[in-house]
Amino acid sequence: MTETNTHFTRRQALSGLGGVSALALMPGCAGTAYTGAPLPPGQAGASQLLDNVAYAMLEHEPTRATTLGVDAGAFAHLRGQLEDQSPEGQQAYASTLRDSLEKLRAFPREGLDTETLTNIEVTQSAYELALDGFALPYGDTPVGNWRTAPYVVIQNVGAFIGLPRFMQSDQPVRNRDDANFYIERLQAIPAALGGELERIRQARAIGVVPPDFLLDKAIDQLEISVASAGKGDLFAKHLRSVLQTRGLPESYADKAEQIESGAVASALNAQLEELKIERGVATSDPGISARPYGDEFYDWALRSSTTTRLTPDEIHRQGLEELEELQARMDPILREIGYTKGTVGERMQVLGADPRYQFSEGDPGRAEIFAFIEDRVDWIKAQMPRAFNTLVNPNLEVTRIPIAEEAGAPGAYGGAGSKDGTIPGRFWINLKSTDLHRKYDLADLTYHEAIPGHVWEGEYSNRLPLIRSILAFNPFSEGWALYGEQIADELGAYDEFKVGRLGYLQSLAFRACRMVVDTGLHSKGWSREQARQFFVERNGSKENEVASEVDRYCSWPGQATGYKLGHSEIVRQRARAQAALGSAYDFKAFNTAVIMGGNAPLDVVEKTVNRYIAGARS
Template identity: 30%
Template sequence: MTRSLLTASLAMLLAACGQSPDVPDADGRAVDALVDAQFDAFLATDPEAMTVLGIDNPDSRLAAGRLTDASLVRRAELRDTLAANLAALDDIDDDAFAPQQQRTLEMARWFYRSQADLLGFDWSPAWLPLGTNLYAVDQLSSIPMSLPGFFESAQPVTGAAEARNYVARLHAVATKLDQVRDNLDLQARHGVVPPRIALEGAALQIRDLVRVGVDASPFVRAFARKLDGAQGIDAALREELLRDARSAIEDATLPAYARLLARIEAAIATQDADNGVWALPDGADYYAAALRWNTGVGIDATQLHALGHDEVSRIRGEMAAIVRDRLPLSDIDTPPGDTGVDAAKAADAGVSDEDREALRALVQARLDAIEDRLPGYFSALPTQPLDVQLAPSGTSGTAAVYYIPPGGDVRPGTLMIDVAQVRALPEGGLPTLIYHNGLPGHHLQVGLAQAQVALPRLRRSLAPTAFTEGWAMYAERLAVEMGVYDDDPQGDLGRLRAELVHAARLVVDTGLHSERWSLAQAQAYLRDVAGMSEAQARTEAQRQLVRPGRACAHTVGLHTLLALRSHARQSLKTRFDLRAFHGVLLDNGALPLDVVSRAVDAWIAASKTEDAGGAG
């Protein structure tokens, strides 16, 4: 959609509402409709995003058997779309609209501008950083690595039509992987080659995928499980669909992975370096753009690096105080900073059903206890229930506790407990994960955001990481204020251990990509300062190497929300209302931190005006 067309659309929408673009307090429906139109047009070109978001409309149904285009032609189209959307929004006078529409405009501009910045480099890949990583190939969540997970977790199969879409998308994997190869070549021509550890990690996983063949393929296994739960598929049709899937994998999917593997192996032969983005052409500018996207605030890498070191010092001091003042020597199970992760690579095979249920009940009791305290801190609470479930026995993921958001009125929020991972935690490590992911963390924030049904789709779909994870860490701190650790110093120490890991990640991220740290230097820091084992520190350092800026979101989010609360408290003094402050943060949905800051300032100003009016 061109800038002129978008501007004309806004004028028509305002006219339909009987308003002029420069009339104060113009009907906010015009802004909401324009942002919805932009974002819906954006999504219409991204079939995978529509699937993940559960969108059901003519566009999503038409694209249900396709994968998102990652061609070099698409890269140019994305740039044009981002520029046109941003230009149309920049033509709007925010002061003509109510505060909620101003927040919508600010968020939309931030989204399109930050994504355009990341896509603007000659070597930028043909997809938005929102959806995947910087490099065409890496060992984590680049397209080749994430496709099996997409088919496993996101691709629905409730009936025959969706099953055939699954098969169609298996055929489409070949085109998608060939497009990835084109992007890998594009980046190489500009001197941008993934670090050696990323190439080797990706090659190892692809070799395994190709080696296991068709029947043991994760694509086939996931499809078979989904077919078992589908409606209207008898045994004959099930076998026919599985046969079609096997053919697609044998003829299209695996050969495309093999072609990509050959290209990756050629790159490994010439890549010996494991440097951060500082070593790339315009790497410093790219990292600055990545930080703006991941943090939502204008703090540069040097400031962030210093913030990380300050936070590490503060947290270690608080941990030492707990050990000194609140823990008898016999209660100290691990040194301050030790994550205890090596304690259990143990599976939960030996755990009885009674013990598993006891763990589930313990988590539920923690949630019930803190839920009783929430009304004193929040004026509104989510209506969606929060279920506590145990991951199936014999399976083990990468997190001890993780959150699955509600699916509207169909599916409640779920706090998933991985028994094996919980057993790996040091004493006191579990409570903060419950509060972070459940209440008053992710479930409370997501539930209240989902209740804002009048907001445009962009604001209901996009969740800036610095806010969502910053809120979850703020919730950990709020649990302290609620008194849940008054008689649980080990739990408080566990909370600080988790905070320390996030602060150390901030130091390492900025160290690798701005301070020119080596991978070995980053690994040593995580081991010596955050208490990670050698193996965990190595994996963690390699993760930060290929995800520039992402590890900064948590600590920056927490730091910003605490600073905003302090600012509001100092500004309003005895008139400060913590429940009202939380309402400002949560009733707007998830916003970029700079936009949150402006919303808090507006609330402070309005509160002072109301008090002045009442006094008069």
Template identity: 30%
Template sequence: MKKIILTASVILLFFSCKNKEVSKEVIVDKVSIDSVFKHYYEESLKLYPLNATLSGDSRYNNYLPNDITASFKNKQKAFYNAYRDELLSFNKDSLSKEQRMSYEVLMWECNINLDKLQYPTELIPINQFSSLPQTIGQLAGGSSAQPFKTATDYKNWLQRLNDYVVWCDTAIVNMKKGIKTGYVLPKSLTLKVIPQMESFSSGAPKEHLFYSPIKNIPNNISRAEKDSLALAYETIIAEKIIPTYKKLENFFRDEYLPASRETSGINDVPRGNAYYGHQIQTFTTTSLEADSIHKLGLSEVARLENEMKKVMAEVNFKGELKDFFQAIRTARELMPFDKPAQVIENFNEIHQKMKPQLAKLFDLTPKTEFEVRRTEAFREASASAEYNPGSIDGTRPGVFYVPIPDVKKYNIYSDEDLFLHEAIPGHHYQISLQQENKSLPDFRKTLWYSAYGEGWALYSESLGKELGLYNDPYQYFGMLSAEMHRAIRLVVDTGIHTKGWSREKAIEFSLAHEAESEESITAEIERYMSWPGQALSYKIGQLKIIALKNKAQKQLGDKFDIKIFHNKVLESGCIPIKLLEEKINTWILKNTVDE
């Protein structure tokens, strides 16, 4: 126990110590590798307190670091260098199999995060899809990960909001620096950010989204405390939140929009090509290059088109594939709802339909509860369907969010596929099992590698027929369309960020090869523009899992058990693709040798 405390304090000392030689001498007092894993997790929660909140750890709910400052980047650099040095002091051969896996995972974390620090990402701190304002907006509604059960919870959020206001001021300063260096958003994305800022920059404080927790304040809080908190929330909204969003709105409209770039790809900002290479490595956890990914995408698009034509023939549709896409986009029978609640109920019915079949494919199932919710109104127009994990202790359920901006136009043709991906056995199974796995060190319970996580979810979509779904040819076509959507991503993401593709060219390519609406496709393309490389992870991960399953089936023959294969893929949680491949290959070899 003493050594655990010493190491934690040593890491803190490393952050503040300017003499590197002294730091190295202090760190020599080595502890067990398991202690390193534990300390890493504990220190990472202090560094990234939102991660603690999202995992259900309430210790840092009152704090939001200003993570877009030079001093914070220096702290990150010290943090990852310190733990990399700790790891390098161990002999890997002396570690157990599970310890070696954790060693490799943590080494990857240190290296990939240190690599990212060389790029000035803090100069584009806000976008329309995945930046802190979207996260804060979700938490502010009072029904997400930030708890609002006690008076302390309510006060914690007030403190965190004060930090957020400071962060927003820094964001404006950074974006002004970005304007001077050409490190700015594309104009089309800036145009989407402005209305998001507008939605919070006016109105009566008591009608503001950020006042929502007060409207649902629990009865265990005294009347005097309720009144005090209500006044505090009304005050911070009126005096800080609304003025901050008004400042952001004016800045984006008056200064940032005129300076935003006409081009779509990240390669148009300073060192953009190198940064995109880093993003490919981050999100695919491979050494693949953009050009080979682009060619793979074109090949997958062609293969899936042939499969789609088979469905078109099955339903006796006469015409070209693009005509079939249009027919599906506009088919009134595929848009049967007039109330958002009906969309949610349809997903719950899909869940009930597949439940009896799950035991055929899985004997590892999570305890964490699950539910389907509509995406919040403030971000619904630019949002995709998504899964938000439950808490590690299982007290907060996993949530599948569904955007329903216009229920009359909501098309159900791919709902079965979407449920398999976002919910069960996709993200909810994989993430919940990872969080519940007591054999994993804490830092691995919340790790996310997109190629593995999204690859698993996309792989899960292929299991529909075995789970009693896809009996309707349009739902099966929905599965093919979803896979096509991910294949298209390989083409358009690399096209946008390395080949000079415009936003319009990417939209046109997508419209020609999938049945999504133009509105939905436009939001997707703008997502890729704001989040370079992330869209590549789905297909890269899925194809690797399929290849590993095919290899196992071929080499194990009658000994192959799909449930055991799924266990082997899921039991280690999110890991880089290279480590997953090594693990499955070792399992295959062991079982063929034992024959």
């Protein structure tokens, strides 16, 4: 059965719901503002507690409320706010998490169904892990998120990158109320930038300075941002265009331009000057272990990124073993299509240079890439009834990564849309050069970022209670996206295109390499060049692709290790279910159980599979 989300606009929510959360009207969601009355025991009290915890969190991360589409009714004020990035603001956030955690631990478990118990356990796990991160003396701590960032402002971290994209893509401007909220958020940007500035200055004071090569990238990007803000190009230009489309007064854009070219540009410039000071004392050491409290930070980052307590040595070894296994599968395919000499990595480099699999240069090639992606999305959508019992219909948009971000961005990324369906799920593709992509690997990238990967999975998570839609765990998010690639292969994506299966296997091998490289950089003293060459030589990766990849690992320690580790665990759980059930095992039922169990730590995924096995036996 195909299911679709109920759609309604924020304007309808604001005008018609009064003090009741928009979530109260959505299927399966029970979000209402907390009235202060004592919580009743049992299911009703647990559901209210989880909503209270969710909205307490969103008070600190109001932009998440907007991306989820829940900044309405009693929570409409969130639409004009930004997170307090100052040290005091982060301490207040941690205090809220501690308070919520105490309430979750104290709530009686009697009479709660398995699903509600899981929701509480998942939230507790996320909050405990986040509080360990907040206890570190520096860094940007994710709460149920994937980014482990020791440097609060760098080439792929910071409000100077995230806010322009957010305001252009997710901040709604449909009416005068929305326009006013846009201005309120714009007015809050200088304080957010100033809070970040205070934190990176504090980090520098204890000797925590990013590597010089990351600072070079960030300085170049910030210089562009400062110049763009001075002309009103980051925010006001977009707002003016939307206002004209909507027939709304352009005076809002005039106000936005005044704020942007004044206070926002000044705050961006202050960050730029600080990064230049840091560049004067920076070293080229890429790993976090070269910085104060680096080993402690990496220990936490690995726990956050894998939801396990695997050591760097264990992760490094597992990456090497999985790389060998995958390349043993690639070798016979390469031989079959005529590539017989050299290592698998060397032969994949030769394959990558074959003009048959390259896209044209420049804008013609970019058009080819978009057409290719559209074709693959159409194909995989038609296959989903063969893989799932419960279907969704994603609101999907394929979008180029903003040009200003491309230098520091990965080849692509994707994510879910809002709970109310007004913001689409997006597959962001890096098109700084068409040479980043090949015709044998772009299909696989599409399945990973869109369907049945990130966008598809997000549609199911959006049906869970609000706190579960907010919280995401790196090994499940990325492990599922890799498993989505596997599903596509199993559905026949490459039956008539064996070179495409090579692209799929190389994608998995690339993620195994990440486990090796990330631990190499941050635990084993690897150089930046050593990390790059491992990808090129062992996996046949493209040099221009892995250059930014390695730099990303330097700014997000640990994050890259969760992908293949999470995928391997999902595959292991599937094999366990097959062995336990024999002929009673069902491919569609297993996939449906795992995805509907929601984004969770790996030990909770195991419990989800336990329930699937028990249900299939009954």
